[in-house]
Amino acid sequence: MGSLNLDMGLRDILSEKKPAILKRWFDAIVDTYPANTAEFLKSQQDRFANPVGHAISQGIEEIFDELMAGVDPERVSPFLDNILRVRAVQDFKPAEAVSFIFLLKKAIREEMKNLNGQTLGELPELESGIDELALCAFNVYMKCREDLYTVKANELRNMTSRLLERANIIRPTGGLEPETKEAVIKVKRKEVTE
Amino acid sequence: MAAKLPKPDELAAGIDFRPPKTGWMDTPVELKEGMFCWGAKEKNLKAVSFPNARDWSPKEKDWKLPENWQRIVLEGMADRLQKYRSFKLFMDICVRCGACADKCHFFIGSGDPKNMPVLRAELMRSIYRREFTKAGRIMGSIAGARELTLDVLKEWWYYFYQCTECRRCSVFCPYGIDTAEITMMGRELTNLLGLNIDWIAGPVANCYMKGNHLGLEPHTITSSVEFFLDDIETLTGIRIKPTFNRKGAEILFVTPSGDLFADPGTYTAMGYLMLFHELGLDYTWSTYASEGGNFGFFTSNEMAKRLNSKIYAEAKRLGVKWIIGGECGHMWRVLTQYMDTWNGPADFLEVPKSPITGTVFDNSKSTKMVHIAEFTADIIKHGKLKLDPARNDHLVVTYHDSCNTSRGMGLLEEPRHIIKSVCNNFHEMPDNTIREYTFCCGSGTGLNASENTELRMKGGYPRANAVKYVRDKHGVNMLANICAIDRATLTASMDYWVPGVKVTGVHELVGNALVMKGEKERTTDMRAEPLPGKEGNE
Numbered sequence A: 001m002g003s004l005n006l007d008m009g010l011r012d013i014l015s016e017k018k019p020a021i022l023k024r025w026f027d028a029i030v031d032t033y034p035a036n037t038a039e040f041l042k043s044q045q046d047r048f049a050n051p052v053g054h055a056i057s058q059g060i061e062e063i064f065d066e067l068m069a070g071v072d073p074e075r076v077s078p079f080l081d082n083i084l085r086v087r088a089v090q091d092f093k094p095a096e097a098v099s100f101i102f103l104l105k106k107a108i109r110e111e112m113k114n115l116n117g118q119t120l121g122e123l124p125e126l127e128s129g130i131d132e133l134a135l136c137a138f139n140v141y142m143k144c145r146e147d148l149y150t151v152k153a154n155e156l157r158n159m160t161s162r163l164l165e166r167a168n169i170i171r172p173t174g175g176l177e178p179e180t181k182e183a184v185i186k187v188k189r190k191e192v193t194e
Numbered sequence B: 001m002a003a004k005l006p007k008p009d010e011l012a013a014g015i016d017f018r019p020p021k022t023g024w025m026d027t028p029v030e031l032k033e034g035m036f037c038w039g040a041k042e043k044n045l046k047a048v049s050f051p052n053a054r055d056w057s058p059k060e061k062d063w064k065l066p067e068n069w070q071r072i073v074l075e076g077m078a079d080r081l082q083k084y085r086s087f088k089l090f091m092d093i094c095v096r097c098g099a100c101a102d103k104c105h106f107f108i109g110s111g112d113p114k115n116m117p118v119l120r121a122e123l124m125r126s127i128y129r130r131e132f133t134k135a136g137r138i139m140g141s142i143a144g145a146r147e148l149t150l151d152v153l154k155e156w157w158y159y160f161y162q163c164t165e166c167r168r169c170s171v172f173c174p175y176g177i178d179t180a181e182i183t184m185m186g187r188e189l190t191n192l193l194g195l196n197i198d199w200i201a202g203p204v205a206n207c208y209m210k211g212n213h214l215g216l217e218p219h220t221i222t223s224s225v226e227f228f229l230d231d232i233e234t235l236t237g238i239r240i241k242p243t244f245n246r247k248g249a250e251i252l253f254v255t256p257s258g259d260l261f262a263d264p265g266t267y268t269a270m271g272y273l274m275l276f277h278e279l280g281l282d283y284t285w286s287t288y289a290s291e292g293g294n295f296g297f298f299t300s301n302e303m304a305k306r307l308n309s310k311i312y313a314e315a316k317r318l319g320v321k322w323i324i325g326g327e328c329g330h331m332w333r334v335l336t337q338y339m340d341t342w343n344g345p346a347d348f349l350e351v352p353k354s355p356i357t358g359t360v361f362d363n364s365k366s367t368k369m370v371h372i373a374e375f376t377a378d379i380i381k382h383g384k385l386k387l388d389p390a391r392n393d394h395l396v397v398t399y400h401d402s403c404n405t406s407r408g409m410g411l412l413e414e415p416r417h418i419i420k421s422v423c424n425n426f427h428e429m430p431d432n433t434i435r436e437y438t439f440c441c442g443s444g445t446g447l448n449a450s451e452n453t454e455l456r457m458k459g460g461y462p463r464a465n466a467v468k469y470v471r472d473k474h475g476v477n478m479l480a481n482i483c484a485i486d487r488a489t490l491t492a493s494m495d496y497w498v499p500g501v502k503v504t505g506v507h508e509l510v511g512n513a514l515v516m517k518g519e520k521e522r523t524t525d526m527r528a529e530p531l532p533g534k535e536g537n538e
């Protein structure tokens, strides 16, 4: 996919207004949390004390740049992942989890409100780029949920791995047969599931 | 997949997902799937004679509470306010300054304000004010007081089982208020109504009856260790012969049962076996006191005391001189902060003295129990081991301080000393995420179940985020710790948040580096991964 087909004027305006747009976008996302939490997410600047806020602010900038360059699902997915991996375990329904992408439309519209009609006319182009982002976001969200289920399954297996091993391998006296030993090593390296 | 896919019209850009703006008292609790554990089963509560045992489900509206549940709770509260001065103090002195508010990993990860430590405590304080202070009785909600209703009880249950009693918040409180202790009281009170969770109640019942959380019998324990011995022989050519339940041994060794059955703890257990063999230590395992952990601690003081006493009863029966405890977290909180009051002093034992270095562990003068990290660090410091750290050169290691060993007992330098002696590549995580500021794994205090994985991942995020940072910056691929719950739960957390980082106990790293007398040339590490430079000739 090539870069977004925007006229140079609009492109310049968008890049000039990027900080303001990102701020609006960030605030809109953070306002989907309860008020006390939103305040914390906005004010705490330390990335280790406030990993969610950090993931959002870093993530949206990367996503915005991707949008300007033209959405390439493979390139943009890791950036989406940084935000969606968090939202996939927070109390959001799937629609709520990915909806943060659409808040960018609002942020851009609000920031461009005072511009002349000519550039505004090109926004649909931009908005369909955002729709593409949303589709990618869905796939990433689903992948995060799948990962969660895999994590659960693996954990249950690990928890009693040695008991499973005992149940599955009839152990001849005097140590394991060579093939069995091989099998055990494979289990340890997680090359096979059991 | 549990989550339902949205319909296109639900996705219309205009949807307002903003939460309602209500005060916390007016925001009723909503029990969300993935955030709570299943209720305790009747049989598990009955096994230890806990009151109001019955099968119940948190998802049902009817929790089958006893008629007089309010009285039970309020009397239980009155009783504890009298018995524990700290509880009374913590109910009275909070000035709601908010210093603790954003320090809890569950708040940071979930964004739910009721996970702010100050609000978590307020859930109970509001009842305290109403029932035990004059102002609260007269002025009600103006004085921050409210009535103990069924909704409040459910809210207590939901949020006191969303606190891992990690004490991070207390580090930041100018008054030293320990919200963990408030949670403990909250859990004791819910326990009076049979409202524990089964992930805790099951292990407690097992431990009480069989001596360990999984309820494993002696032959299962010994044969599991036999398996390790086979693996060690394959690795080193040396056959180790440990003893079980041997009377007259100098030392009793007790470790969390997870080390015997759960990966990757199993490799840590192999490390213990190799180290003790190499030192020629006069020690024994017990198949009866076969649990270092103490899930009783997550129900009530009384239950924790009962389970803790089993270790000492076994030490007495075997006639050992002192006890070494394996890599465990909450076992040490129990031991250093509570054991002595409950079951101590253990005068029938001797003050621990390392037979290898002669070091006397004065810090364990009364409990007679030494953490293996203290024991091993002392051995290494005295140069009593031959180590080849290059055998860990395929690992780039960072260290997670468990809440209990760091904030609960100040065990900060010993594990680091060991790791730096047996590994060449070690990098610390950022300062505000380690040592006494460490972030919880997100799954402690018996919350490491499966049905609450969303909660655990949220709570584990701040820790994982710091690991991710050192992974990206230094190429860290191994997260070391000295806690059995960490070994299990951080594995899940890494798999979700920071793929590529594995989890290890410190004694697995020791086992890898330990050069044993008469060993054959090693080609792999304990996980059967080829050693650096030995790839392709295993």
Ligand code: SF4
Pocket (backbone or CB within 6 Å): B103, B104, B105, B106, B115, B116, B117, B120, B162, B163, B164, B165, B166, B167, B168, B169, B170, B179, B180, B183
């Ligand atoms: S003890 Fe830990 S889990 Fe509990 S409120 Fe404090 S910081 Fe949160």
Ligand code: SF4
Pocket (backbone or CB within 6 Å): B093, B094, B095, B096, B097, B098, B099, B100, B101, B117, B118, B172, B173, B174, B175, B176, B177
């Ligand atoms: S830091 Fe201490 S005094 Fe301040 S709100 Fe928290 S518990 Fe209360």
